[in-house]
Amino acid sequence: MAEKVLMKGNEAIGEAAVLAGCRYYFGYPITPQSELPAYLSKRLPEVDGVFVQAESEVAAINMVYGAGSAGARVMTSSSSPGISLKQEGISYIAGAEIPCMLVNVVRGGPGLGNIAPAQSDYWQATRGGGHGDYRTLVLAPNSVQEMADMTVAGFEFADRFRNPVLLLSDGVLGQMMEPVTLPDPVDYDVNSKKWALGYNGKEKSERNLCSSIFLDVDELEEHNWHLYQKYQVMTDLFSTGEYKDFAVEEHLCDDAEIILVGYGIISRILKTVVEKCRKRGIKAGLVRPKVLWPYPAQVFERLAKTANQFLVVEMSCGQMVEDVKLSVNGKKPVYFFGRTGGTIPSDFEILNEVDKLVRPD
């Protein structure tokens, strides 16, 4: 096994991208993700890659569109306000079915907000974000190791589904250091995509076109149903198919009376809460979605039969709780506890919420 290195989450994403064969990065600095472009500005030239600090987020995402169309593995990253700026380009990329990796190290919003960690971009991430009927695959790591592993997995998913993949992180995960075992390097062939503009195995008469323009009404409807079917395939693969174990982590759920639900950094805190609950005789379990779209609804459908109640904890005023409610579908009560503005809820205050629900007197 490779040796462990102590790395910041943001840097781990950068190194993992290089190992996954990414040779193009376009971005614009913003706290709390700036270590990522800083790392790649040094690292990409070492592997004959291209790093461009673009003049704006809008420019950066359109450079991603270009490099992705040419068949390259390409990445951009930003934090919340910057990701909002990129949405037009992300919509174009989704429409043109260009694989690429997007990273959002979420900070507090709305508006300029602040630079503290938050989870308030869940809706934007999982509902498309830009205009039109589209989806991005959304991955939610909860450790520096997963920041690296999910970056590599994300590039694979992006290529497989010809779809943008969003790594949804937050300020804590981006800034924190943990030991990482770096993934093995991937030997990526830039000339492996038959649809790409740069594909050189074409017949002379063939032309490839990557576009999201479908002016004809029937053509656009056909295209949208094609995208819809692709999203259905992705949903099946992540709920019952080959990626179902990748999509979710369950901890002590089998006999749990109360299920705590959280993603990202919150799931780490919830694990501590579950341990403390168990010591106090409260049968608590944890569901941690690792993929936020497609949402692992099947897990909640199953647990709604055995658990008495659900408590969703987020660093927002309540966004993912809507997906949990849709999945539980009224069979059991779903409660919410959140902190926002950059405050990270402590295990004590979450434990207090659990107490109120389990022992209501």
Next chain:
Amino acid sequence: MSSKVERIILAGFGGQGILFLGKVLAETGMHAGKHVSWIPSYGPEMRGGTANCSVILSENEIASPMVTVPDTVIAMNRPSVAKFNLKIKAGGMLMYNSSLIERQEFRDDIRLVEIPASEIAEELGNPRVANLVMAGAYSKFSKLITFEDLVAALPGLMPGSKKEMLEINLAAFKKGFDFVEEKKYMFGRYVYSVFKGI
């Protein structure tokens, strides 16, 4: 201090090497085969402002990397004591830089460890290694990392550094460790007793 996990908050002025001190402890823990995490406080900081970070060393996998109730606070300046003193776990430890923090009315349910880190660093000829004096001192109390672990981890923390720089850092570790070893520090509720120091 639990033998399984050590939760530490390190705090001081920007420029005192607080984040690096945290990294030294985390990297050392990793080299010693422990699970570790390091989280910086980050904000719209400026020079001369405060800096702090949270480090966990653990024999088991770390669930939450957040430190709300530290076992140990290492405070390099006065505002850090004010900020974190009350958060320390009962029976925990406050290790402070007595060169910059005068003795005051501390809690009596924690272990107090005074280390004149800045003075020791100046004696070594480089006031910037006060942070590493604290690392050496901490290793004497830790159940998870040893002085030898610190020494072994140092070269990896300072790739490309000059030999003299490595040596003064090692000397700082040693001075901090010895200061505790020779029991020159005060601790417990006896902090008000006569203390001559070095």
